[in-house]
Amino acid sequence: MPGKELSDPCMNCHEAEPEFTLRSRRVCQECYVRFVAFKAFKRMENYRLRKGMPKTGPCKLLLPLSYGVSSTVLLHMLHKQIEVLQSKSHGPAGFEILVLVVDPSTIAPLPLPEYGFDRIQETFPRCSFTQLPFHSILELDPDVHQIMSEYAGEGFADDTSNSDEERLASFRTSISTATSKSDVDRILLNRFIVAFAKKMECRGIVWGDSDSKLAAKTLANVAKGRGSAVTWQVCDGMSPFGLEYNFPLRDLFTAEVRTYAGLFPELAGIIAHDAPPSENVLTKNLSIDELMIRYVSTQGEKYPGVMLNVTRTASKLQSSGASSVGPQCSFCGSFMPTTNVATSTNSADGDEQLNKNLPPQFCYACARSRPDLRC
Amino acid sequence: MPPSPCATCHTNRAVIIRPKDRSKLCRECFIHIFETEVHETILATALFHRGERIAIGASGGKDSTVLASVLKTLNERYDYGLELCLLSIDEGIRGYRDDSLETVKRNAQQYNMPLEIVSYGELYGWTMDQVVAQVGKKGNCTYCGVFRRQALDRGAARLGIKHVVTGHNADDVAETVMMNLLRGDLPRLARGTSIVTGSAASEVKRSKPLKYAYEKEIVLYAHHCQLDYFSTECIYSPEAFRGSARTLIKDLEKIRPSSILDIVRSGEDMAGLVPAEVRGKAAEEEEEEGVAGGGCGSQNGRTRGGEMAEMERKLAEDEAAQDRETEIKMPVPAPRKKQTQKTGAPNKVKSQTLGTCERCGYISSQRVCKACTLLEGLNKNRPKTAIEMEVALDDEEISSTLMRQIEKVELGG
Numbered sequence: 019m020p021g022k023e024l025s026d027p028c029m030n031c032h033e034a035e036p037e038f039t040l041r042s043r044r045v046c047q048e049c050y051v052r053f054v055a056f057k058a059f060k061r062m063e064n065y066r067l068r069k070g071m072p073k074t075g076p077c078k079l080l081l082p083l084s085y086g087v088s089s090t091v092l093l094h095m096l097h098k099q100i101e102v103l104q105s106k107s108h109g110p111a112g113f114e115i116l117v118l119v120v121d122p123s124t125i126a127p128l129p130l131p132e133y134g135f136d137r138i139q140e141t142f143p144r145c146s147f148t149q150l151p152f153h154s155i156l157e158l159d160p161d162v163h164q165i166m167s168e169y170a171g172e173g174f175a176d177d178t179s180n181s182d183e184e185r186l187a188s189f190r191t192s193i194s195t196a197t198s199k200s201d202v203d204r205i206l207l208n209r210f211i212v213a214f215a216k217k218m219e220c221r222g223i224v225w226g227d228s229d230s231k232l233a234a235k236t237l238a239n240v241a242k243g244r245g246s247a248v249t250w251q252v253c254d255g256m257s258p259f260g261l262e263y264n265f266p267l268r269d270l271f272t273a274e275v276r277t278y279a280g281l282f283p284e285l286a287g288i289i290a291h292d293a294p295p296s297e298n299v300l301t302k303n304l305s306i307d308e309l310m311i312r313y314v315s316t317q318g319e320k321y322p323g324v325m326l327n328v329t330r331t332a333s334k335l336q337s338s339g340a341s342s343v344g345p346q347c348s349f350c351g352s353f354m355p356t357t358n359v360a361t362s363t364n365s366a367d368g369d370e371q372l373n374k375n376l377p378p379q380f381c382y383a384c385a386r387s388r389p390d391l392r393c
Numbered sequence: 394m395p396p397s398p399c400a401t402c403h404t405n406r407a408v409i410i411r412p413k414d415r416s417k418l419c420r421e422c423f424i425h426i427f428e429t430e431v432h433e434t435i436l437a438t439a440l441f442h443r444g445e446r447i448a449i450g451a452s453g454g455k456d457s458t459v460l461a462s463v464l465k466t467l468n469e470r471y472d473y474g475l476e477l478c479l480l481s482i483d484e485g486i487r488g489y490r491d492d493s494l495e496t497v498k499r500n501a502q503q504y505n506m507p508l509e510i511v512s513y514g515e516l517y518g519w520t521m522d523q524v525v526a527q528v529g530k531k532g533n534c535t536y537c538g539v540f541r542r543q544a545l546d547r548g549a550a551r552l553g554i555k556h557v558v559t560g561h562n563a564d565d566v567a568e569t570v571m572m573n574l575l576r577g578d579l580p581r582l583a584r585g586t587s588i589v590t591g592s593a594a595s596e597v598k599r600s601k602p603l604k605y606a607y608e609k610e611i612v613l614y615a616h617h618c619q620l621d622y623f624s625t626e627c628i629y630s631p632e633a634f635r636g637s638a639r640t641l642i643k644d645l646e647k648i649r650p651s652s653i654l655d656i657v658r659s660g661e662d663m664a665g666l667v668p669a670e671v672r673g674k675a676a677e678e679e680e681e682e683g684v685a686g687g688g689c690g691s692q693n694g695r696t697r698g699g700e701m702a703e704m705e706r707k708l709a710e711d712e713a714a715q716d717r718e719t720e721i722k723m724p725v726p727a728p729r730k731k732q733t734q735k736t737g738a739p740n741k742v743k744s745q746t747l748g749t750c751e752r753c754g755y756i757s758s759q760r761v762c763k764a765c766t767l768l769e770g771l772n773k774n775r776p777k778t779a780i781e782m783e784v785a786l787d788d789e790e791i792s793s794t795l796m797r798q799i800e801k802v803e804l805g806g
Contacts, residue, residue: 041712197649240574240653241645245659249666302647309644317637321701323708324575331577335666355662382658386651 038277046187047281054270054278058095061266062224071221077113079264080223081145082207082214084288085122085134089226091275092267093117093325094285097142104144115145115224118214120207120318122290124152134288141284148214153186155206159213160165161348162206164187169349169380173389196305198387202240204348205384212259212351222262230314230322231264232274232329238310243351243383247352250330258351268329270321272315347381354381359372401426408615412609413650420617427606427614431463432471433503434605441556445473448509450545451479453493456560458500458598459611459624460603464558465504479504480548480557484543485520486628493623502623511548513540517768525629527771530698533629536767543755543764543806549597561601563643564608567653570660576704583667586660596756605655633700661783697740 026044028036040053064070065077080156081096083089096115097346103112119135135149156162166189167176174192176185193199214337215223232252239248250257257263267275281286295312304312320326345354380388396406397417405419411426418426435441451457461479481497482492494510514520517540525533528710549557566586573582584590589600603611613621614788624792645652749755752760757763 042709086417195649207397237571237574237641240570240663241656242649242660243652243658245656246662246666248663289410300643304648306645306648308650309648313641313644321705321706324701327577327704327708328574331574331579331582334579334661334668334671336668354666383655386655 020240030381040274042380050279054274055095057269058092058104059173060265061264061268062096062113065222066103067110067111074111076219078112078218079113079115080211080218081115081117081272082211082223082225083119083138084118084226085119085280086226086292087273087289087290088228088267088272090138090285091279092224092226093138093145094140094279094282095266097144100144105181108296115219116218117145117147118211119149120210120226121149121151122359125203133207134290136288141288141391149302150214150244151183152206152210153182154212155210156182158185158217159209162209165349170389193387193388194389196244196303197307198389200305200307201383201387209351212257212261215261216259220261222264223257224264224266226266226267226273228267228275229268229329231311233267233318233325234307234310234314236328236332238307239311241310243386244352244381245348247350247383249335251268251334252329252351253333258346258353269326270324271318287360345379347384348379349384350381352381352383395528409613412607412613412646413654415650424614424617427610428466428470431602431606432467432600433757435473435602436590439458440588440600440602441473441475442477445474445556446476446478446552446554448478448480448549448557449506449553450557450559451508452560453481453500453623454494454560455611455615455620455622455624456562456608457601458496458560458620459606459615459618460558460560461500461504461506461559462618462620463614464602465506476707477504478507478509478552478554480545480552480554481508481510482512482544482548483510484537484541485514485522487522489625489628496621496623503621509548509552511544511551512546516544517764519768519771520539521629524705524771528631536771537629539763539767543597543762546755547595555597557599559596559599560603561603562603562606562608562611563653563657564639566601566604566660567642567656568635568638570656570663571641572634575638575701576634579667579671582660583672586657586664605654605657628742637701732776 026036026050028034029043030045030049033096034048037047038045038050040050045053065079068077071077081089081093083093093115100112100115103109117138119138119164135147139147150158163176166185167174170189170192174189176189180187180188185244190199193202211223215247236248236252239251244251250263252265254264254268255262278375279289285294295308295315301309314325346352347354398424399405399407399414399419401418401422405421407417408420409423410416410419411418411423441447447464449457449461451461461477464475464477467473468477479497479501481494483494496508497508500506512520519527521533521537524536527538545557549555570582570584573579573585588602588604589598599760603777636709642653645656645709649655748757748760750759750765752761752765755762755764761769
C-alpha cells in the first residue's frame with residue numbers, strides 16, 4: 019500500500035517527515051541521531067577495532083563525567099556502541115568505559131540533579147562508575163601536597179594537621195584572580211583524572227568536549243601563554259602523561275549535542291545544565307576561560323565553521339616535535355619549550371624578578387597563575 | 394589618599410600605572426624602563442650590527458614616531474653606531490596620509506634624520522584614492538598591502554639600505570597570532586611572531602623592535618615625552634578577522650594585563666610546532682600588518698565582517714561537499730575549486746624559484762610580480778577578472794579574497 023506522499027521528505031532517507039535542520043539540510047529525527055552519533059562512532063574506530071593495539075586483553079578508557087551536556091551525551095553514545103559490540107557473537111573485543119565523576123559539588127557550589135549518580139549507573143549498566151570528591155586528588159596523586167606549597171609560595175601555609183578537604187580548599191583560595199583560579203582548577207582536575215586513569219590502568223581518556231568547547235579551550239590556552247600545550251589539550255593523540263587523549267565529539271557543534279540530548283528522555287534527569295551566562299558581569303571580572311567560552315558562543319552563532327576551524331588549525335600543529343622532549347612543568351605537566359630568548363627578557367624588571375623567585379620547574383603559563391604575581 | 398611614591402626610585406611621585414603590570418611609576422622611571430626594555434629586546438635578538446644603516450618605516454603615527462625617538466635615544470646612549478633615516482610611504486589617501494606626512498616631515502627635523510618619501514602615485518601611477526574609486530572599498534586593502542610591501546623595498550633600495558624597522562607593537566603581534574588562528578593560517582602563524590621577517594624574495598629585511606611594547610605604553614611614552622605624532626587612522630575599511638581579534642585582545646588585557654605578552658609567547662611556541670612543509674609555503678609574500686605603524690587595520694574593532702562571513706560560507710560548503718563525497722573518495726580537490734584552476738597548473742606546494750618580474754624587475758617567483766598583475770587589472774579597468782591565475786598561484790592569503798571574487802564573476806557568468 020503506498021504511503022502518504024510527503025511533499026518535502028527528509029533530505030537523507032526521503033521517507034520520513036523532516037523535523038530538524040542539520041547543517042542546512044532538513045532531516046528526520048532518525049537521520050539526525052544517526053548523523054550525530056556517527057561522528058563519535060568514527061572517532062572511536064581505532065578502539066573499537068583495536069587498530070594498532072593488542073587485539074586481546076582489556077582496553078580500558080576513562081570517561082570523565084561532569085553531568086554536563088557534552089560528557090553525558092558522549093557517555094550515551096559510547097554506551098550504545100558497547101551494546102552493539104557486545105551483541106555480536108564474533109565481534110571485535112572493542113573497549114570498555116570507566117566513568118569517573120569528580121563530584122561537581124566539591125568543585126563549585128552548584129545545584130545538581132538529585133540521585134544523579136544512581137541514575138547514571140541505572141541508565142548505563144555496561145560501564146563502571148566511580149564518584150570521588152575533588153580533594154581525593156591528594157590521595158590519588160601524593161606529589162600534589164608538595165607542589166601545592168611550592169606553587170603557592172609564601173602566602174600559603176599548608177597545615178598538615180588539616181583534612182585533605184581543608185588543605186585543598188585553602189590552597190585554592192590562595193589563588194587570587196578569576197583567571198588563575200580557573201586555570202589552577204583545570205590543572206588540578208586534569209591531574210586528578212590522569213592519576214585515576216593510571217591507577218585503573220586505562221589506555222586513554224575520552225573527553226566530552228564538543229567543537230565550541232575545544233575552540234574556546236584553544237583560544238584560552240593561547241591567551242594564557244599555553245600555546246605549546248594546545249597540541250595535547252585539544253588534539254587526539256598522546257598526552258605528556260603517557261595516556262592517549264581523545265575528543266570523540268570534536269566534529270559536533272554544541273547545538274547539535276544539545277539537540278541530541280533532548281531526544282533521549284533518560285538523559286533529562288542526569289544533565290545539569292549550565293546556568294546561562296550572566297549579563298551583569300564586568301569583562302574584567304571574568305576569567306579568560308569564561309571570556310573565551312562567551313566569545314566562541316557569540317561568534318559561533320554567526321560563524322560556527324570559523325570556530326570549528328580554530329581547533330582544526332590547532333590540530334595541525336605537530337606535537338611530536340622538539341616540544342615532546344625535555345623537562346616537564348611540575349605543576350601542569352606540559353613539556354617546556356626551551357626556545358624564546360625573547361619573551362624571557364621581555365620586561366626589564368618583571369620577568370627578572372619572576373625568574374629569581376621561581377624554582378625553574380614551573381612553566382611560563384603556570385608561573386603566571388601563581389598567587390604572588392601582581393598580574 | 395597620600396600620593397604614592399614611584400615603585401622603582403621610591404622618591405618621585407608615581408604618576409603612571411604601568412599597563413603591563415600595573416606598577417606605579419614616576420615619569421622618569423617609566424621612560425627609562427620603557428627604553429631599557431626595547432634596548433634589551435634589541436640586545437637579546439642581536440637585531441643590529443655596528444655601522445648598519447636602518448630605515449625606520451615612518452607613518453607619522455604613534456608607533457613609528459615612538460620607534461624613531463627610542464632608536465635615536467638608544468643609538469646615542471648605548472652607542473649602537475647605527476645610521477638612522479626615515480622612510481615614508483605616501484599611499485595617496487587624502488585627509489589621512491597628506492596630513493600624517495606633514496608630521497613625518499617635522500619628525501625628520503626634530504630627530505635630525507634624513508627622510509625619503511615613496512608615493513604610490515609616482516611608483517604605480519595609481520594613488521589609493523584612485524584605486525578605491527576604481528575597485529570600491531571592498532578589497533582595497535589587498536592593493537594597498539601589495540603595493541606597500543614593494544614600495545618599502547623600493548624606498549629602501551633607493552636609499553641603499555637593507556634593513557627596515559617598523560613600529561609593530563605587542564598588541565599587533567598578539568592580534569596577528571589570534572587572527573591567524575581564527576583564519577586557520579598556519580604559514581603566517583609560523584612567521585608572524587618572529588622579530589625579523591626577512592624573506593627570500595627580498596634583500597631587505599624587516600624587523601619590529603617594539604614587538605614586546607604594549608600599545609598603551611607607547612601612547613604613554615609618546616605623551617610623556619611630548620612627541621609630535623598624528624593620531625588619525627586610515628579611513629578605509631579594516632579586515633574583519635583582525636577586528637574580531639582586536640576586540641578580543643582588548644577584553645583579555647582588561648582581565649589579565651600580561652595576556653598580550655602571553656599570547657605573543659604562545660605564538661612563538663606554536664610557531665615552532667608548525668610542520669615544516671606548511672611553513673615554507675608562500676614564503677615570498679609577507680603579510681603587511683599595518684606596516685609603518687598602524688598604517689591600516691587599526692580601527693578599534695570596527696569591522697565589516699565580510700571576510701568572516703565569506704570564510705564561514707566556504708567552510709560550510711567544503712563540509713557539505715565532503716559529506717556528499719563519502720561514497721567515491723577521490724584524491725582531488727573539491728570540484729568547486731577546479732573551476733578557478735582550469736587555466737593553469739594545480740595549486741600545489743612547490744619550491745619557489747625566484748626570478749625577476751619581466752615588467753618591473755622586482756624580485757618575484759612569477760613571470761609577472763603581483764603588483765604588476767594588480768596594476769594590469771586596474772589599467773584594464775577590469776580589476777577582478779584579469780588576474781586570475783597568477784594570483785591564485787602566488788599567494789594563499791590575498792588570493793582567498795580574490796579567488797572568491799573570481800568565483801563569483803565566473804559563476805555569475
